[in-house]
Amino acid sequence: MAPKLGKTAWVYSVFPVAVAIGPLGAMVQLYLIQLNGQALGTIYGSLAVAIYNGISIPAALFWGLATDRLHKRRALIALSYGLIAIALVSFFFDRTTLGTISRYSTISFVSVASATPLNLLIMETERKTKWASAFARLSMVSSVGNVGGLLLSTVWADLFPSNLIFLFVPMGALSVASSALALATISEPSYTFERETVAMRKPSLFSRLRANPVFIIGLPSASDFKRAFRGLRSSLTSYVPLFYISIILFYVSSGLFNTSFVPVMHNFSMPDQEVFAVVLTGTFVQTLSFQAAGKFVGARSLIASSVQSLLLRGWSYLAIGAAALFLGGPLFVLPALIFYPLAGGLAFAIYYTSSNTMMFNTVQGKSPGAALGVYSAVVGIATMSGSLVSGFISVYLGYYTTFVLSGVLLFAGVGVVARLPRPSSPEEGVHQ
DSSP: OOOOTTOOGGGGGHHHHHHHHTTHHHHHHHHHHHHHOHHHHHHHHHHHHHHHHHHHHHHHHHHHHHHHHHOOHHHHHHHHHHHHHHHHHHHHHOOSHHHHHHHHHHHHHHHGGGHHHHHHHHHHHSOGGGHHHHHHHHHHHHHHHHHHHHHHHHHHHHHOTTOGGGGHHHHHHHHHHHHHHHHHHOOOOSSOOOTHHHHTSHHHHHHHHHHOSOOOSSOOOHHHHHHHHTTTTSTTTOHHHHHHHHHHHHHHHHHHHHHHHHHHHHHTTOOHHHHHHHHHHHHHHHHHHHHHHHHHHHTSBHHHHHHHHHHHHHHHHHHHHHHHHHTOSGGGHHHHHHHHIIIIIIIHHHHHHHHHHHHHHHHOSSOHHHHHHHHHHHHHHHHHHHHHHHHHHHHHHOHHHHHHHHHHHHHHHHHHHHTSOOOSSHHHHBOO
């Protein structure tokens, strides 16, 4: 029986698994350091994050095809949550470096399975007039769940500082709860959309990319990449290639910084509960910032919004780099609590909103699927590349070098964005 219009209680099935996933990245990095020591653990953490980001590209293609061919929304969502639960609990039983990295990679692969079906379900079960609010609710439930998970991990690390590994068990139980809720509350719709539908509307595409920044409708060809970067020399055709160059700089910078941020806090003898508290603060500020980012970006041009957010993020990275060089020790928590929420919370929310609007305007051409595939591949490869080298740079050149380099890349991004040709109409340049 098809679900009634306006009945999207199943959205809340996302909450328990979001709680479970919220602290996962920080937990994996801290555990790898616990297993291997600071230097080697930082490098293994870098490899783990790089593989996690890299796997999202083939995962998006695989699960996207499965979504189109099976048309089983409930089954795919419940399967995704169930497999996440198995992977989380298995952390507790195989306490090795290789096992930790492989399970973290597995979670990257299986978590993508639910992203597109969730967004399609909203479009298939809600009236079109309610799509925007339903997507906002889905994103909010997920974000609040992530915040809740980081709060849980902060309290757990404070109460059981030597038993962080045990937290994987309740995290797995939460994922099982999400799988059960999905089976109980989701009914297969009477009609279904293809994935391309998600890419045609801003609310659905933005919601999908927040769940996972890689969204591939069809495998892009070499000619699609050439087309994206062609025309750089002419001011009339330079918008798209300059935009992609700015995206590369941003996501390489993000991979560099984010991969080494948890290890540097541990390196400065911050206890695990303080590490989680800093990440929690950044995630909380990001959740609030997304609520205001649309109005902020809507009041100015997309280029101006992007430049302002890149500058804020870049200066915040440099400030953290300076603190890592000159301050160090447990007092590092103070600049971390100030500048990380600015960079990862406020600046990211504004940049995400403005850059994804620019991307949306860019891909709405003759071949939106191919253009979106290029964009997703660029984001995935850039993030993976930054993550891959982050640990090595931090160990051999110093954490401050990684953070300063991350900031420099963002300032280079400012220069690229500032060169973008101004749009010919207000609709192209302002977020509506």
